[in-house]
Amino acid sequence: MEMTYALCVGILTTCGIFLALRGRTFPVVVGLTLLSYAVNLFLFASGRLNVEDAAVLMDEATQYTDPLPQALVLTAIVIGFAMTAFAVILAMRARADLGNDHVDGRLPSITDESSNKERP
Amino acid sequence: MEHLAILPILIPMLGGVLMLLPPISGDLARQRSLSLAALGALMLVSLWLVLHANGGTIQLYVLGDWTPPFGIVLVADRLSTLMLLLSSALGFACMLYACAGDDRQGAYFHPLFMFQLMGINGAFLTGDIFNLFVFFEVLLIASYALLIHGGGKQKTRASVHYVVLNLVGSSIFLFALGILYGTLGTLNIADMAQKVAHLDAAEQAIASAGALMLLVVFGLKSAILPLQFWLPRTYASASAPVAALFAILTKVGIYSILRVFTVIFGDEAGGLAHIATPWLWPLAILTLTAATIGVLAASSLRELIAQLVVLSVGTLLVGLAMNRIESTGALLYYLVHSTLVCAGLFLLADMIGRQRGKAEDRFVAARRMCQPLGIGIAFFIGALTIVGLPPFSGFVGKALLLKAADIGTEAAWVYPSILIGGLAALIAMSRAGTTLFWHTSREPDSCERVSRLQLVAVFLLLGMSPLLVIFGGPVSDFTLDTATQLHEMSRSVDALLPGGGS
Numbered sequence: 001m002e003m004t005y006a007l008c009v010g011i012l013t014t015c016g017i018f019l020a021l022r023g024r025t026f027p028v029v030v031g032l033t034l035l036s037y038a039v040n041l042f043l044f045a046s047g048r049l050n051v052e053d054a055a056v057l058m059d060e061a062t063q064y065t066d067p068l069p070q071a072l073v074l075t076a077i078v079i080g081f082a083m084t085a086f087a088v089i090l091a092m093r094a095r096a097d098l099g100n101d102h103v104d105g106r107l108p109s110i111t112d113e114s115s116n117k118e119r120p
Numbered sequence: 121m122e123h124l125a126i127l128p129i130l131i132p133m134l135g136g137v138l139m140l141l142p143p144i145s146g147d148l149a150r151q152r153s154l155s156l157a158a159l160g161a162l163m164l165v166s167l168w169l170v171l172h173a174n175g176g177t178i179q180l181y182v183l184g185d186w187t188p189p190f191g192i193v194l195v196a197d198r199l200s201t202l203m204l205l206l207s208s209a210l211g212f213a214c215m216l217y218a219c220a221g222d223d224r225q226g227a228y229f230h231p232l233f234m235f236q237l238m239g240i241n242g243a244f245l246t247g248d249i250f251n252l253f254v255f256f257e258v259l260l261i262a263s264y265a266l267l268i269h270g271g272g273k274q275k276t277r278a279s280v281h282y283v284v285l286n287l288v289g290s291s292i293f294l295f296a297l298g299i300l301y302g303t304l305g306t307l308n309i310a311d312m313a314q315k316v317a318h319l320d321a322a323e324q325a326i327a328s329a330g331a332l333m334l335l336v337v338f339g340l341k342s343a344i345l346p347l348q349f350w351l352p353r354t355y356a357s358a359s360a361p362v363a364a365l366f367a368i369l370t371k372v373g374i375y376s377i378l379r380v381f382t383v384i385f386g387d388e389a390g391g392l393a394h395i396a397t398p399w400l401w402p403l404a405i406l407t408l409t410a411a412t413i414g415v416l417a418a419s420s421l422r423e424l425i426a427q428l429v430v431l432s433v434g435t436l437l438v439g440l441a442m443n444r445i446e447s448t449g450a451l452l453y454y455l456v457h458s459t460l461v462c463a464g465l466f467l468l469a470d471m472i473g474r475q476r477g478k479a480e481d482r483f484v485a486a487r488r489m490c491q492p493l494g495i496g497i498a499f500f501i502g503a504l505t506i507v508g509l510p511p512f513s514g515f516v517g518k519a520l521l522l523k524a525a526d527i528g529t530e531a532a533w534v535y536p537s538i539l540i541g542g543l544a545a546l547i548a549m550s551r552a553g554t555t556l557f558w559h560t561s562r563e564p565d566s567c568e569r570v571s572r573l574q575l576v577a578v579f580l581l582l583g584m585s586p587l588l589v590i591f592g593g594p595v596s597d598f599t600l601d602t603a604t605q606l607h608e609m610s611r612s613v614d615a616l617l618p619g620g621g622s
Contacts, residue, residue: 016291020284020288025280032284032287035288035291036291038291039291039295042294042298043294043297046298046299046301047302048302068307069298072250072297072298072301076294079290083257083261086264086283087287090264090268090276090279093276094276094277094280097276098273098276103280103281103284104277
């Protein structure tokens with residue numbers, strides 16, 4: 001189970017970082033979302049992975065699952081969700097204000113080179 | 121009286137919420153008076169907390185009476201109360217400036233300003249590292265919205281970079297917290313300090329990865345070299361009161377480095393003691409070098425001031441890297457000075473830009489300013505202070521930092537980098553002043569006078585500098601006491617853990 005779990009976190013992080021480094025805002029937002037999924041899984045695992053352990057509420061149980069990471073994940077999910085929503089709105093605003101969806105606000109390559117050539 | 125410790129978080133929160141409700145939400149005049157009243161109250165509370173903490177007691181505010189290390193705790197010691205006083209004074213001056221008309225450019229300025237201060241104050245007060253993350257997010261989401269206050273292409277473009285970078289930063293922060301919780305089993309800063317010495321070698325390796333990831337996150341917030349590229353554009357495009365308030369955001373990063381790497385990974389951390397120091401030295405020198413070049417290359421006043429913020433971060437990092445009581449004391453003095461003066465200069469740049477018409481604050485010949493005297497005096501004081509010339513506080517701060525350096529290898533690195541940075545700032549500021557004030561192309565045809573309120577706000581911020589010199593003795597004694605308390609904290613965490621370790 002640990003191996004599957006670790007692979008999931010790893011793959012999600014890799015995809016998240018790859019997409020966050022893309023040039024257009026939509027893949028970047030998707031990348032940030034994947035990264036926050038990876039973070040949530042990772043935080044959850046920081047209390048160790050236990051199968052069929054009792055919740056902390058039961059008095060007679062001898063082995064508990066750690067409740068703190070669950071609380072942390074819950075907080076992280078809420079915050080991550082709000083931030084993603086903000087990033088989406090901002091990306092749409094940037095598309096409207098700047099006329100394109102590139103993260104730098106202007107398209108590279110073709111337009112830049114032609115204007116540079118005309119100048120001298 | 122014990123509940124005063126939570127007021128710096130509650131006052132802005134309740135103020136912000138009240139401003140969103142009907143009798144106040146539609147009325148700008150009411151919002152302004154409530155803002156100023158809340159910030160005034162905040163200053164009084166912070167002042168009381170500073171005086172209380174100056175007795176040497178560390179006030180713990182245990183929320184919900186969950187004894188630490190369980191539950192969340194607020195710690196009001198000398199360092200956090202000093203930072204609270206700084207943030208509330210800065211907030212008051214920025215709000216004063218904004219009330220002259222900047223708050224009308226977009227919706228919800230006042231509530232957002234309040235939530236921003238709530239996040240900043242919370243980050244300073246908290247004694248729990250996950251709570252630090254939460255307050256970072258509170259201050260960040262408010263800062264995202266404040267950054268685009270007023271709208272426009274420049275702001276949107278800067279904002280996309282700022283938001284994406286900080287979202288990635290938040291993810292790294294959470295990864296680091298997960299690693300540290302996985303190895304140490306606690307998130308209370310004092311408890312972590314106690315546990316970190318007892319890790320075995322395998323866990324030490326993992327914990328050091330977590331600690332250095334925290335350094336990356338705080339480095340991103342405070343604009344340390346490879347992560348500082350976002351700052352000049354962001355700060356230069358934000359509207360004036362917002363940029364001035366942002367002057368403290370980089371200091372939140374510095375504060376967090378100070379807190380985490382002297383208390384948790386400080387003298388008593390066993391194999392992980394001072395793990396940040398070998399990284400901080402090169403980063404400090406490189407940040408100073410990059411900012412020195414940036415200061416010389418800036419093409420407008422706001423950009424120049426943004427680069428000066430990076431320069432001040434580099435100077436503060438040198439103090440962090442030295443990692444001694446004297447250097448931390450000097451660093452805190454310099455931190456107070458540089459925050460106030462950079463903020464004052466941001467406000468000043470906005471006034472200058474308005475009076476010069478289309479050229480704004482770019483370094484080109486433009487029409488003469490119609491109120492050159494008041495603005496000129498303020499610019500002169502601000503320039504001398506930020507460059508670090510006597511008789512202003514920049515000189516005292518830099519002198520204290522240089523004095524803290526060991527004569528030898530340390531001084532060989534510290535002296536030239538700080539002094540050359542100062543020289544570059546002097547050249548850039550003189551060039552800026554000459555161009556802006558003397559290099560005029562024509563007489564002003566119309567005059568947009570700056571209001572008295574704006575001038576008061578600027579002089580309030582810049583006037584702190586002579587005050588910091590006149591009361592230099594008590595202030596530097598206080599910062600030295602603060603540094604002593606901070607460095608001793610890793611040795612005597614019992615005071616912070618009334619319930620013992622977990």
